[in-house]
Amino acid sequence: MANDTKERILALALDQFSQNGYDGTNIRELMASLGLVKSAMYRHFGSKKEIWNALLDQMIAYYGARFGSPEHLLPVPDSPEGLVALTMGMVDFTIHDEKVVKTRKLLSIEQFRDDRARDLATKHFLTGLRDMFTPLFQGMMDKGLLRRDDPAMLAFAYTAPISALIHLCDREPEKTEEAIQRIEAFSRHFIATYKA
Amino acid sequence: MANDTKERILALALDQFSQNGYDGTNIRELMASLGLVKSAMYRHFGSKKEIWNALLDQMIAYYGARFGSPEHLLPVPDSPEGLVALTMGMVDFTIHDEKVVKTRKLLSIEQFRDDRARDLATKHFLTGLRDMFTPLFQGMMDKGLLRRDDPAMLAFAYTAPISALIHLCDREPEKTEEAIQRIEAFSRHFIATYKA
DNA sequence: TTGACATGTGACCGTTCGTTCTCTATAATA
DNA sequence: TATTATAGAGAACGAACGGTCACATGTCAA
Numbered sequence: 427m428a429n430d431t432k433e434r435i436l437a438l439a440l441d442q443f444s445q446n447g448y449d450g451t452n453i454r455e456l457m458a459s460l461g462l463v464k465s466a467m468y469r470h471f472g473s474k475k476e477i478w479n480a481l482l483d484q485m486i487a488y489y490g491a492r493f494g495s496p497e498h499l500l501p502v503p504d505s506p507e508g509l510v511a512l513t514m515g516m517v518d519f520t521i522h523d524e525k526v527v528k529t530r531k532l533l534s535i536e537q538f539r540d541d542r543a544r545d546l547a548t549k550h551f552l553t554g555l556r557d558m559f560t561p562l563f564q565g566m567m568d569k570g571l572l573r574r575d576d577p578a579m580l581a582f583a584y585t586a587p588i589s590a591l592i593h594l595c596d597r598e599p600e601k602t603e604e605a606i607q608r609i610e611a612f613s614r615h616f617i618a619t620y621k622a
Numbered sequence: 623m624a625n626d627t628k629e630r631i632l633a634l635a636l637d638q639f640s641q642n643g644y645d646g647t648n649i650r651e652l653m654a655s656l657g658l659v660k661s662a663m664y665r666h667f668g669s670k671k672e673i674w675n676a677l678l679d680q681m682i683a684y685y686g687a688r689f690g691s692p693e694h695l696l697p698v699p700d701s702p703e704g705l706v707a708l709t710m711g712m713v714d715f716t717i718h719d720e721k722v723v724k725t726r727k728l729l730s731i732e733q734f735r736d737d738r739a740r741d742l743a744t745k746h747f748l749t750g751l752r753d754m755f756t757p758l759f760q761g762m763m764d765k766g767l768l769r770r771d772d773p774a775m776l777a778f779a780y781t782a783p784i785s786a787l788i789h790l791c792d793r794e795p796e797k798t799e800e801a802i803q804r805i806e807a808f809s810r811h812f813i814a815t816y817k818a
Numbered sequence: 819t820t821g822a823c824a825t826g827t828g829a830c831c832g833t834t835c836g837t838t839c840t841c842t843a844t845a846a847t848a
Numbered sequence: 849t850a851t852t853a854t855a856g857a858g859a860a861c862g863a864a865c866g867g868t869c870a871c872a873t874g875t876c877a878a
Binding site for chain 2: 444446531538539576582586587590
């Protein structure tokens with residue numbers, strides 16, 4: 427039960443921090459939505475800042491486990507349509523998984539005030555997707571599905587626009603459908619442009 | 623002198639809000655860095671929130687004046703190298719102009735909590751650049767500098783990666799030089815890909 | 819010269835914040 | 849059964865916050 431409360435505090439902290447920022451979140455409300463009184467928090471964390479640090483530990487560990495390990499290499503598609511399918515699957519996950527959405531929002535808000543949030547933001551927003559797609563494009567070139575080119579440049583040119591539309595979904599969820607269609611259209615346009 | 627103080631409060635508010643967010647900014651410090659006491663603020667604004675609203679008014683007006691009016695259409699380059707030069711000039715401005723940098727930071731921080739900040743963020747981060755470059759690419763196609771294609775799609779594919787690197791500069795200023803080089807490399811790669 | 823207005827000061831207000839403390843209830847352990 | 853560790857309740861703390869008010873100062877017009 428003890429660890430359970432601690433986990434629930436962390437989950438709610440991600441929720442609140444991603445909505446109101448660190449400063450805009452107060453532990454009274456946070457604990458109240460757990461049905462507890464604010465002083466109960468101090469049985470599990472030494473301070474508000476300690477919640478923040480634990481949350482970042484968790485986010486960094488989650489990112490490393492999910493995207494950092496080499497066994498999570500993306501499968502190289504066997505056709506152009508396979509790239510579209512793979513892309514749309516990833517986009518669907520990253521747009522609808524609440525924890526991931528909240529993580530991106532939190533990083534957007536706090537990226538300028540915390541060094542670890544800054545580093546993680548660059549991974550989430552720029553280098554992460556690019557580094558995942560670089561070997562994938564290399565593989566597609568080797569298979570003769572894409573013309574020979576700099577795979578890292580292609581990965582950057584491919585993932586950055588998609589990332590921009592994912593941000594749009596975070597910011598304006600009512601535009602999610604439109605964004606998904608734009609991503610698919612972009613993916614197809616990209617393939618048509620770079621096909622062998 | 624009165625209006626001067628009001629303008630200086632707004633300038634400092636942009637500074638503080640973009641660094642610490644709205645909640646993380648307190649008027650005592652803000653006015654102290656003007657050499658004034660916090661109650662002096664209430665001679666110029668009715669509340670802290672009123673500063674925020676005035677600041678957003680100013681940001682929206684500035685954006686409209688600079689990018690919204692049709693007479694600010696980008697000139698269509700006469701050569702591929704002209705596109706690179708135009709791009710790098712714009713990038714150089716937007717990365718080094720303090721007011722613009724602070725505006726982007728502020729929008730990153732507050733985009734989820736204020737409707738007007740949300741709208742302005744989408745313009746700054748996504749649609750603004752794209753809509754500026756769409757007629758430019760149309761013009762380059764008409765001149766035979768680029769192959770015929772959907773100019774809006776090209777503008778999106780061109781500006782989104784550049785925007786991502788501009789965000790990197792905001793987040794990690796020590797990587798500014800690297801980012802500028804990456805933007806130039808991307809611009810050249812883009813032209814090579816889409817040249818007629 | 820006088821009176822109105824604009825600007826800034828400093829004391830003060832109520833509220834909310836994070837944090838600490840003492841006390842209680844419960845469940846596992848010896 | 850007696851003991852001890854755990855988890856929460858609730859009162860209270862000092863500090864910081866946004867905001868108000870009476871007052872002083874300077875400027876400019878009547």
